[in-house]
Each structure stands twice: as C-alpha cells, then as structure tokens.
Amino acid sequence: MSTRPLPNIIITGTPGTGKTSHAELIVKEAPAFRHINITDFAKENDCFDGYDEERKSHIVDEDKLCDAIEPELEKGGVIVDWHANDLFPERLIDLVIVLKTDNGVLFDRLNKRGYAQSKIDENIDCEIMGIIAQEAREGYQPEIIVELDSNTTDDIDSNVERIISWVDTWKSDHPNGASNELSV
Numbered sequence: 647m648s649t650r651p652l653p654n655i656i657i658t659g660t661p662g663t664g665k666t667s668h669a670e671l672i673v674k675e676a677p678a679f680r681h682i683n684i685t686d687f688a689k690e691n692d693c694f695d696g697y698d699e700e701r702k703s704h705i706v707d708e709d710k711l712c713d714a715i716e717p718e719l720e721k722g723g724v725i726v727d728w729h730a731n732d733l734f735p736e737r738l739i740d741l742v743i744v745l746k747t748d749n750g751v752l753f754d755r756l757n758k759r760g761y762a763q764s765k766i767d768e769n770i771d772c773e774i775m776g777i778i779a780q781e782a783r784e785g786y787q788p789e790i791i792v793e794l795d796s797n798t799t800d801d802i803d804s805n806v807e808r809i810i811s812w813v814d815t816w817k818s819d820h821p822n823g824a825s826n827e828l829s830v
C-alpha cells in the first residue's frame with residue numbers, strides 16, 4: 647500500500663488573493679514541501695488545450711493535468727497553488743486553504759497588475775460571490791477546508807504559522823504517513 651509521509655495542501659482563492667505568496671513562505675519555513683504552481687506545471691507538462699482570447703489565458707486540459715499531477719501528489723508534501731481546486735483527487739488532499747481578500751484591497755492588487763477592467767470586475771465578482779470556497783465545498787469534506795483572510799502581510803505570516811502548526815499535528819497523527827488508497 648502506498649503512503650505519503652507529508653500531507654498535500656491546496657492553497658486556493660481568487661487571482662490576487664495571495665496563493666503564491668503563501669505557498670512560497672510555507673516552503674521557506676518547511677523546505678520538505680514542494681510548491682507546484684499549476685499554471686507553470688500545466689505549461690511544463692503540456693496540459694493546455696487552447697487559448698481563451700477574451701480572458702487572455704490558457705485553457706487547461708483538466709484530465710491531462712490530473713494524470714500528470716497524481717504521481718506528485720502520491721509522494722506527498724505538495725503545496726498546490728491554483729484558483730481552481732475541485733479537480734484534484736479527494737483521497738490525495740489533506741487540507742484546502744481558501745484565501746479571502748476584501749474587495750477594495752483586491753481591486754488595488756489587480757489594478758496594479760495592469761489587468762483590463764473586465765478582468766478585474768470578473769475577479770471581484772468571483773470573490774464577492776465566494777465562488778472558490780463554494781467549489782472547494784463541492785469537492786472536499788468540510789472538515790479539511792479552512793478559509794483565511796489575506797489582506798495584509800501580517801495575515802500571511804499568521805496564516806503560514808497556523809498552516810505549519812497544522813502540519814506538525816498532522817505528522818504526529820500520521821506517524822506512518824497517510825494512505826494513498828481510497829478509504830471506504
């Protein structure tokens with residue numbers, strides 16, 4: 647039976663909420679983890695299926711992506727960084743962090759990136775409606791989903807501290823790792 651010695655954690659949220667900032671700090675504090683930015687991973691593993699001109703973004707072939715990432719998740723210790731979250735196999739995911747940012751703060755971050763107004767509006771609407779948290783609830787058990795504020799750099803520090811402390815608890819609860827098989 648294959649096991650993972652470290653948990654897999656999804657860091658998700660509307661674009662600009664701070665997924666990459668959190669993932670990078672977690673890996674700095676806990677170097678046994680690997681940060682996988684799904685946009686980069688999809689590019690490296692040829693998982694794109696066309697380009698959305700309107701949104702100016704690549705369309706990901708989710709089946710291909712799942713096939714490519716599954717062996718990585720089976721090894722454990724992956725921090726998945728992506729706005730979509732419910733396509734990763736539930737049996738391989740231990741914690742889902744949904745980052746939330748106040749509208750005004752998010753607007754400033756996206757505006758600073760030079761996003762078109764339509765793209766800013768789309769992302770702010772996504773945040774207001776809680777689309778990403780809803781998606782997480784559809785894909786995973788409620789007890790592994792945690793919503794955290796990401797408005798300030800102090801939030802990043804305290805969130806990362808909380809996540810590292812959760813990892814320590816997970817490790818003591820799973821001295822032999824977690825099973826990669828589906829539990830029935």
Ligand SMILES: Nc1ncnc2c1ncn2[C@@H]1O[C@H](COP(=O)(O)OP(=O)(O)OP(=O)(O)O)[C@@H](O)[C@H]1O
Nearest residue numbers: 661662663664665666667755796797798799801802
């Ligand atoms: N909690 C925070 N406090 C202050 N600044 C933040 C915070 N979170 C993110 N930022 C800033 O907002 C910008 C976007 O952050 P980041 O790239 O981490 O977001 P993201 O969710 O990974 O975005 P994307 O989905 O587009 O990759 C960066 O300039 C980052 O420094």
